Amino acid sequence: MVDQVGNSEELPRRKFIKQCVVAGVTLYTAPLVLSLNEAVAQASNSSQVLGYKAPKFRLDGIAKVTGQKVYGRDFRAQDMAGWPKEQAYGFVIRATKVDHTFSHVDLTDIPENAQPFKVILAEDLVKQKLELPPFFGNDMLVAKNAAPQYYGHAVAILLFENFDQFKEAKLKLQFNDNVVRYGKSTKPFTSNPYAAWRIVREEGKQGASGKDKYSPLQDGLFFPSYQRRMPVWKGDPNQAGSVSERGLYYGNEVQQKMQKNADDWLIIDEQYTSQSVDPMMMEPEAFNGFWEEATKTLHVVATSQSPHDYQEQVAEILAHSKMGHSIKNIVVHSAYVGGAFGAKDHSIFPYYGTIAALFSEGRPLYLANDRFEQFQAGLKRHPFIMDNKLAFDKKTGQLQGLHSKMNLDGGGRSNFSSAIAMVGASAIQGIYYLPRNDIQATAHQSNNVDCGSMRGFGTLQTMSSMEMMLNEAAQKLDMDPIELREKNIMKTGFRNTQGAIPNGELRYGEILEKAKQHTMWTQRAARKQEFEKNNPHMLFGTGFGIATKDYGTGAAAPSSAVRISPEGKIELDIVFMEMGTGTQTSQAVSVGKFLGSTAHQVNLAKMDSWAALKQFQTDNPYITSQARQDEMAQNPQWTPVVAMASSASMSSYFQTHTSHGAARVLYRYGLWPAAQHIWSGSTEKVANKRISFKDIELAKWKDEMLTMPGKPSLPLAQLAAKAHELGLVTGVMTHAFNRWSWADAQFSILGNKETLELDGLALQYGNGADKRRKNLMKSHGYHLINRQKMNYPATAMNNAMVTYYAPCATLVDVAVNKGNGKVAVVKTHSWLDCGTPLVSKLVEGQIEGGVAMGIGHALFEELPLGEEGPGTGQWNLNRYDLAKGKDVGVWQHTHTLLEPLNENTPSKGIGEVVMIPVVPAIAEAVYQATNVRFRSLPITAKKVKEALQS
C-alpha cells in the first residue's frame, strides 16, 4: 500500500507545487505556460474600460500567433526538465467489429526492426489490477474471447522505442483488417439504458408563478424500471398518491387534455431528429507520460479540460492497483487546450496514455491521436430522436402543453449521457412558458462511439426542435412567428417545466422586439423577391430562432486567489483551464472592477494553493440529503464540492464570482484602509483600527488611481505598498459553492464580520504585519478564516435541474441552389444577453464561432451510426463536412449585445447558447425558400435536392 499523507518520500523538486494527497498519492501541478504572463505587460497598453485598463489582445495571443510550445500536444520528452530525452511512442489498436469475439492481435505485418517493445493487453491490466475509474465503466481493453462492446473499443496498446519504429509499424497497422483477429460470432453487446428522466408539471390555480399542482421541484423526481431496454413507468396514476403515482396522473393529463381539446387546439405532432456530430476540436487528444522509478513519480502532460479530475482519478486507480505500492507522486503539467467543445472533458483518452506510460519501462511515452483515431475514439455529440406534441390554442396562439419522448444514443460508455438527457429534457421549453408538460428522456446504450458533454449539452438538439415547432405553428395559425413567440414568452417570476423560477431578469421580450424591427425581418418579403429576381437559379428565405441556454451544473465550485505585491503587481490564480475562450484574459480583467487594474499574472488550472482552505468533500452533491448537508456543514472545512472542471459557459459567471469575491475582500481590507490611512495623514505604523466603510461608495478607480472627491488620487502601487507596510490584507483566497444560488457564510476579517457568498476564505497579510498576524498565516502561507453561519442552498434545489439562463436570437438569410440543393448562409444577425461582458471582443468571438458551428450542425456535419460510423477508423475531414469561411456569410455577420441592466449585472455563461438559435433559424429559412419543412438534421444539399425534385 502507498504511504499516507506526510510520508518522507515526497517529491524533492521544489518547482512542482504540491496540490493534495489522494488515496495516499501526492498530487502536484507544474504549469507549462507560466512564463507567458509576461505577455500581460505588452497587452495592457490599451484603452480604458470601466476605469481600468483592458488588454489590447489576448494574454495568450503572442505565444499562439508565433507558434510557441503552449499546448499539451507540443511537448516531447526533450522539452521536459528532468525527463530522459529519448521519446517512446504508443499506438492503440481498436476493434472494428462488435458481432465477433476478440481473439488476438496479429503483428506479423510489422517488420522485425519495428516491432513494439511492449504489447499491453487486457490480461496485463488484470494482473496489475488496473481498472478504469468507475465513471468510465469496465473493460478498458477487450479481453481475449470477449466481444468488443462498441466500434473502436481498444484491444491493445503497442509501445515503440522511437518515432521511426512507431511510424513504420503504424503504416502497417492502421486500416489493416488483418491486425485484430476475431473469434466466434456473437450478438452485439446490449445493456439497459444509462438513464431515463421524466419531467411532469401542471400549473396550479394561481397560474404561472403560483403553487403548482405538481412539479419536480415541488414534489420530487420519480424513475422507471426497465424492460427490453426501455423504461417502464410503472404504477397507478393517482392524483392523491405517491410522487410517482401523482406524476403519472399529471403526465397522462397532458396527453388527455390534448385529445379532449383537439378541436380548439393546434397540435404540432412531429418527429425531430438530430445527428451524431464530432466536436472536431482542432487539437486531437495527446498525452505524454514518464514513470520515474527513482522517485516513484508519474509525470504527465495531458490535453484535458479537467486535469484535476484526471489527476485524482488516476491516483485512485493506481492506489487500488498492484502498482499502488510503487506510486508516491503524480505531477500533471498543465498546458493550453487547442479547442475542446467538451471533447476533452472527462475523456477516457488520458487513461490509455497513463497505462501506456506505466508499462513503458522508464521511457517517456507519447500517445497522440491522429484525426482518424480522434474520429474513431473521441467523444461525440448525442444524436436525438424526439417525438414531440406541442399544443396551442387556435384562437389566442397561447401554448397549452408539451408532450415529448426523446431518445438519445449515448454510445458504448455512459460518460455524461444521463446528465445530458436530463439537461436536454429540461431545456426543450426554450424561452416559452408551458402550463403543463410531460417530457421523457432516455439515454440509451449502443455499440456506437461514446458521447459526452459536447457544446450545448443536449439543449442544442431539444431547443432546436422547439423552435422548429414554433415556426411551423406560426405558419399554421397564420401568425407572425415573432409575435407568436411574444405571446408565449416566459416572464420573470414564471415557473419553468421543472417548477423552478429562473434567476434574474428574463429579457426575451426585449430581444424579440429588437428582432421584429430589424430590416432583415421587416423587409424579408421584398428582399426575397429582389434576390430571386436577380438570381433566377436560387431560392431565398429568412428564418428566426431564439434560445435560452442554461449555464451551470447545479454543483459549481470555483476557487480564486488574488495577491498584490508591494509594487502593485496583481497575481491571480484560478482553477479554470484556457480552452481558447479567453478565460485567462477575461479573468485578468475581472479583478479590475475592485483593484483598478487588470491582473498582471494569471495562473491557470491551479490546484495547489487551494490546500490552504483545507476543504474536503464527502458526498455526491446531487443526491445528498438535507440532513446530511446540515450535519456536514457544521465542519468549517467541509464543502459539497472542492473543485470543478473547465467547461463551456462556466468561467464567466462562476469563476468570476470567486475572482470578484477575492478582489473585493482585498480592496476592502487592504487597499481601502491603506487609502484611508494615507488620506488621513496618519503616521501610525500599524492599522489595527476598525475599518470604516462609510465613504467607500464615493471612491472610484480611474487610470489605475483611486479617486475620492476632495482627496488626492492615489496610484495602485502606492496603495499596495501602504497595505503591505501596515500589514493589511494583501492576498485573498476564495472558494464558493453554487446550487442555483450561492452558498453564504459569515467571516470575520480584521475584526469586521461580513456575510459573503463564499464557503471558504483565507487571507494573507502584508510584509509589515506584526508577529501576531504573521503567526496566523499557518495554512500554506494563508490565514484560514473559520466561517460562521454557513448557509448552503437547500438540497431540494437539485430538483430544479437548472435556473440560470442566457438568451440569444439569430436571424438568418439563406440562398438555396435550385439545381443542386445546396444551402448557403448569406447573412446573419444575432442578439445576445451576456450580462456584463468582461471583454467584448471575446464575447463577439464566441457569437461568431457559435454561429459557424451552428451552421455546420444545421447543414453539413453528420456521422453515420453502426459499422459505417467513425468507430471503424475510416473517418476524417475528407468525408466530414463542416462550415468553412465561404459557408458562414463572413462579411455579413453582425450582432447586438444587450446593454447590461446595471453595473452590478453579472456576466453570463454564453459559450453554448450562441450556437443554438441559428440552427432552427436555418431550418425555417430553408422552408421559407423551398416550402419544404425539414425536421431531420442536417439539411444537406442531397436532402434539399430530392425534396425540390419531388
Added chain:
Amino acid sequence: MSQTINMNINGQQIGPVEVSDHTMMIEFLHEKLNLTGTKFGCGAGVCHACVVLVDNEDGTTSVERSCISGAGYFDGKKVRTVEGHAKTNEQGEVSELSPVQQAFLEHYSFQCGWCTSGFVNTATALVEKLAKNPINKDQVEKTVEDALQDNICRCTGYVKYYQAVKELILKTPGLTV
C-alpha cells in the same frame, strides 16, 4: 527506404539528415527538429492547419501542406514556418511580430489558436503576393475569401481572421491600387 535531405528552415540550414520516405514534413518538423508551431489538424490535407511556406527560386511563394507532403519533397528548398515570422531579440524573445501576426493579435482573430499558424502562413503568402501584384480595393474581400477558403477554424467563425487580413491589405501601401 530513406533519403538524405538538406533544406533551409527559417533561415537556418538543416542537414544533411537521413529521413524515411514515409516521414511527412510535419513529422520531420515535430519529431526531428522539435519545431511544433506547425500544427497537425487532420493529416489528410484538408484543414490547412499544417501549411508551411516554400520560397521558390523564381521569387514566388508556395503554400504547402506539411501533413501530406513527405519531408523529401522539401529537399533543397527554402521553408518558412510560423516560428520564422516574428523578429526576436538576443534572448530569443519576440521583439516584433509580422504584420499578419500583429493584425490577428489585435483583431482577437483566434481563440484556441490551433489553426493560427496555418492562417498566418496562408495570409502571409497572400500579402506578399499582393505586394508584387496589387489588386483593386473592390476585389479585396473576394481575394481574401479565395485565399483563406481552405483554412478551417473551429472556434471563431472566421470573421475576425478575414476582417484582419482585409484591413491589413487595405491599410498597407502598395497592396491595392
